[in-house]
Amino acid sequence: MSSEAPGTVRPGGRTARVREAVLRAAGDALAEHGFDRLDLADVARRAGVGKTTVYRRWGTVPGLVADLLADMAEQSLPRTETGTLIGDLRANARLVRRTLTDPRQGRLFKAIIAAATCDARTAEALHRFYAARIREWAPCVEQAVARGELPEGTDPHEVIRAVSAPLYYRLLASGDPLDEAAADRAAEAAATAAKAGVFVR
Known part of the structure; x- marks a missing residue:
C-alpha cells in the first residue's frame, strides 16, 4: 500500500479516471x-474497477x-466577489443552501456528518473540508475591512461560519424550510453582527 495518505496524491491519466469513478461511486x-x-x-463494483484497486x-x-x-473541496465553486460585504455573504449563503438542498449532495453531507460523530478519521476529514471552504471565502470579509465596511480586527473565519451555521441547523436539526429567503436572512444577520463588532477579536 502507498505510503501517501488517501487524497494527497493527484495523479493523471488512467489513475485519475479510476479515482474519479471510485469517488463518484462512493458518493x-x-x-x-x-x-x-x-x-x-x-464501491468497486459501482465504479467498474477491481476490488484490489480500491483496497x-x-x-x-x-x-x-x-x-x-x-475532492469535494477541490471541486467546490470558487468565491464570488460582488464588491460589497452583503453581496458576498449572500452569494456564500446561497451557494451553501443550493449544496444542502441538492438531492444528492444534501443526503451525502448528512451521511458524512453522521459518520463524523462516531469516526475520528471522518471527523478530521470533515474538519479539513470546512476549513478549506472557510479559507476560500474569508477574503470577502478581509476586503470589507479594507473598504471600511467592517471594524478593524474582525475575524473573517467567524463571520463566514456565522453565515452557514443557521443553514446547517435547518438541515440537521429543525427541519425548517431551507429556501433562498433563509439563506439571505443568514447572510444579513452575519453582516449586521459583523458591522456591530460582534466578531472583532
Whole structure:
C-alpha cells in the first residue's frame, strides 16, 4: 500500500479516471445508504474497477471518505466577489443552501456528518473540508475591512461560519424550510453582527 495518505496524491491519466469513478461511486453509495453500509467492494463494483484497486489505494472506508471530502473541496465553486460585504455573504449563503438542498449532495453531507460523530478519521476529514471552504471565502470579509465596511480586527473565519451555521441547523436539526429567503436572512444577520463588532477579536 502507498505510503501517501488517501487524497494527497493527484495523479493523471488512467489513475485519475479510476479515482474519479471510485469517488463518484462512493458518493452515490453514501447518499443512498449512509456510512454504516458503505462497502469498498460495492464501491468497486459501482465504479467498474477491481476490488484490489480500491483496497490498495484507499484501504478503509474512512480513508475513502477522506479522499471524497478532499475532492469535494477541490471541486467546490470558487468565491464570488460582488464588491460589497452583503453581496458576498449572500452569494456564500446561497451557494451553501443550493449544496444542502441538492438531492444528492444534501443526503451525502448528512451521511458524512453522521459518520463524523462516531469516526475520528471522518471527523478530521470533515474538519479539513470546512476549513478549506472557510479559507476560500474569508477574503470577502478581509476586503470589507479594507473598504471600511467592517471594524478593524474582525475575524473573517467567524463571520463566514456565522453565515452557514443557521443553514446547517435547518438541515440537521429543525427541519425548517431551507429556501433562498433563509439563506439571505443568514447572510444579513452575519453582516449586521459583523458591522456591530460582534466578531472583532
